[in-house]
Amino acid sequence: MLSASALSFAVPSLRTSAAYAGSPSSVRFVSRTYTPFDPNEKAAYGMGAAEKFSYDPEHAYAYVATERGYISVIDYSAPVASVTSLGVSLGKGLTARDLRLCGESLYVVVGTIGKRTEPGALLAFSRVTRAAPASLAQVWEVGVGPGPDSLLPSPDCKTVAVSNQGKGQCTGGVVCQLIDPEGSVSLVDVATRSSKTVSLGNVAGSSDSALQAEGVHIPLPLNAMVYFDDFSNKKMDMVNFAEARRKYTPATMLEPEALAWAPDGSKLFAALQINSAILTVDVATATAERLTPLGLQDWGASGGTQGLDTVRDNACQLKHVPEFSTLRSPSAIEAFEIDGETYLMTASGGSDLEYGEVETAKKFKKLLVDVPGGRPEFHPNFQELTAPGGGADFSKITTAVRNFGGTSMRLSIGSTAVDYSNPQEPVWTRAVGSGSRSVSIYRASDLSLVWDSGSLLEQEGCKAFPWAHNGEQDDDYALMYGVAYSHASAGGKKDIAEKNTLSPPALDGDACHDRGDGKPGPCPLGKTVDERSWKDGPGIQQGLAVGVACGRMVAVAVTSANSLAFGFDVTDPTQPAFLFVHHLSPASKDKSPGVAFKEQTLGDIGVESVSILDKHQSPSGAAAVMFAGAWSGTISLYDLRMADGSRCTSLVGPTAQGDARGDGSLGAVGKPSPHPSPTAAPVPAPPVVAAPPTSSPGIEAPFAFGAAAVVLLVCAAYGCGTFLGLGCLPQSRAWTRMEEPVRPESLQPAK
Numbered sequence: 001m002l003s004a005s006a007l008s009f010a011v012p013s014l015r016t017s018a019a020y021a022g023s024p025s026s027v028r029f030v031s032r033t034y035t036p037f038d039p040n041e042k043a044a045y046g047m048g049a050a051e052k053f054s055y056d057p058e059h060a061y062a063y064v065a066t067e068r069g070y071i072s073v074i075d076y077s078a079p080v081a082s083v084t085s086l087g088v089s090l091g092k093g094l095t096a097r098d099l100r101l102c103g104e105s106l107y108v109v110v111g112t113i114g115k116r117t118e119p120g121a122l123l124a125f126s127r128v129t130r131a132a133p134a135s136l137a138q139v140w141e142v143g144v145g146p147g148p149d150s151l152l153p154s155p156d157c158k159t160v161a162v163s164n165q166g167k168g169q170c171t172g173g174v175v176c177q178l179i180d181p182e183g184s185v186s187l188v189d190v191a192t193r194s195s196k197t198v199s200l201g202n203v204a205g206s207s208d209s210a211l212q213a214e215g216v217h218i219p220l221p222l223n224a225m226v227y228f229d230d231f232s233n234k235k236m237d238m239v240n241f242a243e244a245r246r247k248y249t250p251a252t253m254l255e256p257e258a259l260a261w262a263p264d265g266s267k268l269f270a271a272l273q274i275n276s277a278i279l280t281v282d283v284a285t286a287t288a289e290r291l292t293p294l295g296l297q298d299w300g301a302s303g304g305t306q307g308l309d310t311v312r313d314n315a316c317q318l319k320h321v322p323e324f325s326t327l328r329s330p331s332a333i334e335a336f337e338i339d340g341e342t343y344l345m346t347a348s349g350g351s352d353l354e355y356g357e358v359e360t361a362k363k364f365k366k367l368l369v370d371v372p373g374g375r376p377e378f379h380p381n382f383q384e385l386t387a388p389g390g391g392a393d394f395s396k397i398t399t400a401v402r403n404f405g406g407t408s409m410r411l412s413i414g415s416t417a418v419d420y421s422n423p424q425e426p427v428w429t430r431a432v433g434s435g436s437r438s439v440s441i442y443r444a445s446d447l448s449l450v451w452d453s454g455s456l457l458e459q460e461g462c463k464a465f466p467w468a469h470n471g472e473q474d475d476d477y478a479l480m481y482g483v484a485y486s487h488a489s490a491g492g493k494k495d496i497a498e499k500n501t502l503s504p505p506a507l508d509g510d511a512c513h514d515r516g517d518g519k520p521g522p523c524p525l526g527k528t529v530d531e532r533s534w535k536d537g538p539g540i541q542q543g544l545a546v547g548v549a550c551g552r553m554v555a556v557a558v559t560s561a562n563s564l565a566f567g568f569d570v571t572d573p574t575q576p577a578f579l580f581v582h583h584l585s586p587a588s589k590d591k592s593p594g595v596a597f598k599e600q601t602l603g604d605i606g607v608e609s610v611s612i613l614d615k616h617q618s619p620s621g622a623a624a625v626m627f628a629g630a631w632s633g634t635i636s637l638y639d640l641r642m643a644d645g646s647r648c649t650s651l652v653g654p655t656a657q658g659d660a661r662g663d664g665s666l667g668a669v670g671k672p673s674p675h676p677s678p679t680a681a682p683v684p685a686p687p688v689v690a691a692p693p694t695s696s697p698g699i700e701a702p703f704a705f706g707a708a709a710v711v712l713l714v715c716a717a718y719g720c721g722t723f724l725g726l727g728c729l730p731q732s733r734a735w736t737r738m739e740e741p742v743r744p745e746s747l748q749p750a751k
Contacts, residue, residue: 010155011263012547013337016571020551023569024648026580027638030620033074033081034600035633037066039089045597045605046475046484046496049633052609054101055626057617059130061086063106064628064635065096071108071136073128074635076619081637086128088136101127102153102160105190106136109144109151109162116167117179120148122160122188122195142195144186150542152259159283161268162186163256168220168244168355175237176356178225178244182251185270185279187286196286200279203291204250211250212415215293217276217327218253219353219360223420224413227384228358231424234381238357254279254291258542260335262342262444269344269444271330273351276416278330278344278447292447294346296325296416297436306455308437308537309462309470310409312530316462316469318455323399326350326433327416328440332544335444336553336570342444343573347544347557350435350536352412360414361434363534364404367411368397376401378428385418385428400431409534410434435536439544439557439566441573450574457538457557461564464581467589470537471528472561473605475631479521479594499523516591525562525588532561546570547612549623549640550648554579556625558607563588565607565627584627584636593632604629604636615649623648 036042037049048067055062055076062074062081073086090096090110097120099108106127111120121143125136145164153160168180185198204211208221225241225248244252256270256279268281272291280289299308299321307318331349335342352361362382369377375394378385387394404411410433411417417432438453462469475492478484480500485493499522501509515521532539543558555568555576567579585603587596596602609628618624623640639647 011261011335011337011342012553013263014339014548014553014571016339018551019553019571022550022642023552023571023577023579024550024554024567024623024640025643026641027565027567027582027625028641030624030637030639031079031081032603032634032636033083034597035064035066035072035074035635036070036083036087037068037633038070039087042483043597043633044483045593045602045633046478046482046631047487047633048475048630050609050628050635051096051630052098053611053626053628053635054099054106055611055613055617056101056127057613059128060619061128062626062635063099063101063136065099065108066633067095067630069094069096069110069113071096071099071106071125073136076637077130081619081635084133086133086135088125088138090123097148098151100151100153100160102157105139105157107151107153107160109148111148115169116147116165117169117181119146120144120162120164122148122151122162122186124190140193142188142193144188144195145184145197146181147183148186149255149257150259152261154261154265154283155263156265158190159265160188160190161259161261161281162188163259163270165255165257166252167255168252168353170356172240176239176241176358178239178241178355180244180247180252182249183254183256183272184251185256185268185281185288187268187281187283198281198286198288200251200254200256200288200291201249203279203288204254206249208250208253208415211291214291215295215416216291217274217293217412218250218415219274219412220253220355220358221415221420222248223423224415224418224426226423227420227426231384233383235357239355241355258331258333260333260344262335263337267444269333269335271333271346273329273331273349274353276327276329278333278346278442280447294328294330294440294449296432297328297438297452299324299326304452304454306459308455309458309530309533310404310407312407312533314529316458316466318458321403323396324403324431324433326436327412328436329434330440331435331540332542332557334544334546334555336546338553338571338573341573343450343570344442344444344447345439345544345546345555345570346442347439347540347542348436348536349539349541349560350410350433352410352434361410361412363408364400364411365406365408367413368401368405370401370405376405382413384425386425388427388429396430397428403431407534433536435539437537437539439540439555439568441570441576451576453568453576453578456578457559457564457566460566460578460581461538461559461562465564465583467526467529468562468564468583469529470531470533470562471525472531473525473528473563473585473588473593473631474561475606477522477593479515479592482594512592516595522592522594524590524592525585526590538562538564542608543610543627545610545612545625547614549612549614550642554612554640556610556612558584558604558610558627560606560608563603563605563607563629565625582638584629585632597632602632602634604632604634606631620647621649 034043037047052065060076069090106125108123144162147165149165164184166181166183170176228235258271260269270279282289301320307320330346332347412432419427441451476495512523538559541560546555553571563584569577587601
């Protein structure tokens with residue numbers, strides 16, 4: 001069992017001389033729990049009931065953050081995981097942005113629902129212990145910057161970093177009056193409970209020109225605000241950026257999100273998705289050290305890829321697109337160490353901003369228009385824009401029209417694509433999309449790119465699951481008049497209505513004739529092929545994890561919209577090996593989310609939180625991966641499997657000196673030991689426990705209480721020690737699906 005001191009966020013580390021031959025080649029489903037979105041223990045699709053999670057391997061509890069400001073606690077001590085009554089509400093109007101367990105504390109960063117420009121707070125709770133389980137109790141609170149997004153404790157748990165996105169927001173009703181605070185990072189000292197703010201001003205400078213010259217993407221430069229305010233015939237009466245212009249600094253357009261620590265805690269890295277850059281922070285001085293632009297992915301024939309799919313034809317057709325690039329847009333970032341060298345792995349998800357009637361990415365057909373027999377023209381919405389070369393060079397525009405003419409392909413109108421030096425006549429310079437549709441690895445010392453997956457996600461995803469290719473399922477696919485619909489804003493209700501409507505009367509219908517139960521309604525995933533080909537394709541938001549498992553450095557990345565989990569062996573960061581692709585919700589092929597949710601066959605949708613667990617951490621006693629589906633409200637456990645189907649339990653045989661766990665790692669988690677762990681003794685496999693029936697015929701279902709009795713019976717027959725030698729909790733209540741028994745196997749090391 002792990003000690004409390006081992007529950008750190010040490011960067012996963014591996015010495016290649018101790019790595020094992022052979023990598024896991026698949027994942028296999030173990031169990032799934034549908035989590036509540038509020039204290040009344042209701043579960044519903046589309047409620048953000050599992051935005052983020054953090055797992056405590058010592059006491060076998062998972063903490064799950066909901067969009068509605070509730071932290072649920074899941075008990076993994078028994079073969080059937082269960083939702084306990086130990087959760088806590090964060091307070092009216094608050095939402096949990098992120099949470100992490102480190103040492104004896106659970107840290108939760110909160111913001112105000114619907115108000116991303118207001119300061120947030122970091123809350124510390126005492127963790128739940130197995131010996132004396134009690135509801136989460138808050139210990140302290142420290143204020144952080146505006147619009148907090150992510151948190152990450154340092155490797156020694158002494159400092160908690162919080163990224164303050166400072167995302168702009170419209171006020172003032174019909175006419176958008178923009179408020180946009182500066183992005184920043186907060187460094188909270190756990191011992192003194194004090195916070196230092198890392199300003200981005202010194203890397204942003206005093207004007208946009210320096211950032212633009214370096215290649216940092218600015219989604220809405222100051223001169224772009226001037227254009228929309230004063231010169232845009234279409235938008236000038238719809239927006240009022242006067243206050244935002246008066247208070248503007250380049251740092252207001254920098255938005256740090258996901259975080260990663262250097263192994264020694266001296267540096268902190270923040271991914272700036274909207275800016276296509278990575279920020280490096282010197283922790284000792286709480287100073288923004290540098291801002292590194294990640295450049296563009298070229299999708300032409302010389303760009304080093306196999307192309308991408310930008311055609312909505314219900315098929316997988318990857319093609320090179322001349323004179324088209326995409327921002328790398330790092331939406332997730334993970335640090336890992338190989339042979340003493342630190343690397344950063346990022347995932348790319350398309351992202352743009354919307355300020356009332358101003359969007360920083362536009363549908364192509366609303367930007368440029370093909371004129372038969374003549375040269376292309378800018379759409380009346382952007383009639384003030386001009387071509388390069390003083391309006392004379394239409395070559396790139398002509399190519400763009402040939403590529404995307406008449407489509408809804410979304411293109412940026414930020415600084416990388418449009419030159420706003422003269423806000424009266426901005427110059428459209430090139431076609432730029434959002435999101436590189438890939439995962440990348442950088443050397444942390446200089447942030448040089450050492451590997452990129454290129455077209456692999458689209459290629460392998462389509463090969464294995466053509467019915468999910470660039471498809472989507474999100475909260476808009478909730479059923480009409482259900483819980484998600486009743487909680488939605490006016491705009492959200494309209495979006496849900498569109499997905500549930502076959503044909504207008506008052507709005508454009510986007511529904512299918514069969515939602516999966518013979519009734520019209522939101523389309524199943526299998527009926528949305530290519531829906532995101534005009535956006536970010538297989539975009540990954542925050543679903544990325546890297547860790548040591550099965551004696552290798554393993555990475556898992558999950559596409560947010562179509563739920564594909566990709567596995568990589570990154571033991572050699574310059575030449576990662578593709579391991580597997582797995583669909584996390586097979587039922588979604590033919591059933592819309594609400595229908596599958598009712599049947600309890602829905603898998604993980606909208607994954608933004610992933611964790612790789614080694615054999616010492618995993619509830620099953622074998623290396624595993626946990627996923628949390630934000631929209632599905634699920635947390636699922638999958639075992640990693642070798643090519644012969646065996647699980648990664650005890651690795652038998654000699655290990656290299658310094659191997660902390662007998663699996664080739666250097667002690668990122670767990671107590672150092674000079675000897676490999678012994679092979680687990682055989683235990684009888686527990687019976688397969690089917691999911692309890694829903695207790696209500698409605699779309700949404702309350703938690704079934706009978707499963708707790710099943711847990712107790714299983715424990716009585718097989719012993720709770722089947723998993724971790726831990727006792728069963730009678731206060732636990734469950735709604736969990738478990739489909740395969742757990743049996744120990746051994747993995748032999750390389751000879």
